[in-house]
Amino acid sequence: MSDASQPASHQTILVDGKPRYHEPAPQGIDVEQFRQVVTSRRSVRKFTRKPIPREVLDDCLDMALLAPCSSGLQPWEFYVVRSPEKKAKLVKACMSQLAAKTAAELIVCVARTDRIDDFARKMLREWPMPDVPKLVQRYYQLIPYNYAPGPLNSFALVKKAAFAAGGLFAAVPRGPYTSSEVQLWAAKSTALACENLVLAFRAHGYDTCMMEGFDEVRVRKLLKLDDGAFPIMVVGAGERADDGVFWPQVRFERELFVHEV
Ligand SMILES: Cc1cc2nc3c(=O)[nH]c(=O)nc-3n(C[C@H](O)[C@H](O)[C@H](O)COP(=O)(O)O)c2cc1C
Numbered sequence: 001m002s003d004a005s006q007p008a009s010h011q012t013i014l015v016d017g018k019p020r021y022h023e024p025a026p027q028g029i030d031v032e033q034f035r036q037v038v039t040s041r042r043s044v045r046k047f048t049r050k051p052i053p054r055e056v057l058d059d060c061l062d063m064a065l066l067a068p069c070s071s072g073l074q075p076w077e078f079y080v081v082r083s084p085e086k087k088a089k090l091v092k093a094c095m096s097q098l099a100a101k102t103a104a105e106l107i108v109c110v111a112r113t114d115r116i117d118d119f120a121r122k123m124l125r126e127w128p129m130p131d132v133p134k135l136v137q138r139y140y141q142l143i144p145y146n147y148a149p150g151p152l153n154s155f156a157l158v159k160k161a162a163f164a165a166g167g168l169f170a171a172v173p174r175g176p177y178t179s180s181e182v183q184l185w186a187a188k189s190t191a192l193a194c195e196n197l198v199l200a201f202r203a204h205g206y207d208t209c210m211m212e213g214f215d216e217v218r219v220r221k222l223l224k225l226d227d228g229a230f231p232i233m234v235v236g237a238g239e240r241a242d243d244g245v246f247w248p249q250v251r252f253e254r255e256l257f258v259h260e261v
Pocket of ligand 1: 041042043044045097210211233249250
């Protein structure tokens with residue numbers, strides 16, 4: 001039984017006599033339309049000169065921000081590089097790839113490891129329900145310690161050793177502890193947001209090319225990125241040119257990738 005008088009985000013139902021948050025799973029979504037978005041996405045390396053409408057760009061970025069993210073901590077940033085001078089520099093940093101040169105928009109996708117503490121606190125401040133459950137409170141209070149590698153990975157190595165010992169007796173988290181593991185942690189969630197981004201462009205009739213072929217030092221300098229920010233890819237977006245896809249899509253046989261155990 002749902003309480004329709006409350007905003008959708010605060011609907012509760014009774015489960016075993018206890019009030020529980022309830023968010024129904026929408027049904028009737030057209031899977032064939034979704035499939036078309038997924039299957040028609042290709043890496044496009046040549047775009048027409050048609051600009052992407054501002055509202056489309058914003059909608060795609062908003063959908064990127066809805067990607068799942070580890071601990072809900074949203075360790076990403078998207079720099080839409082619009083100034084012509086900066087764009088020219090970014091194209092060069094992308095080694096003048098045609099996908100960058102012809103793109104109507106260039107978006108640098110950045111994974112961040114330096115906002116974990118801030119965002120853990122923000123999460124507690126902005127928790128979307130009147131009371132923050134005790135478990136949630138404890139979780140976000142602990143997170144800053146969890147993901148802090150310490151100077152020269154010193155905390156990380158202590159945590160690794162402690163959990164390895166505990167791991168002899170029970171399942172334990174094996175990371176992320178070191179700074180490179182935390183970097184990978186942020187990159188994973190950011191890459192998911194990138195996928196949302198490119199699928200959203202496709203759904204709007206535009207195309208993209210993810211690029212990790214760029215000079216990180218130059219991109220860092222261009223965007224004045226600090227140590228805790230890692231550009232993981234540049235997404236070029238625009239309208240697909242007639243010869244924008246260079247060859248048919250290649251995917252190896254399913255058996256190489258999908259296993260039932
Ligand atoms: C992380 C990542 C980095 C990529 N970097 C580049 C790149 O620098 N330049 C490029 O032309 N394509 C790049 N690609 C596109 C891949 O080459 C492409 O996805 C792959 O060949 C499969 O083709 P499809 O995307 O059309 O299915 C990249 C893709 C990913 C996921």
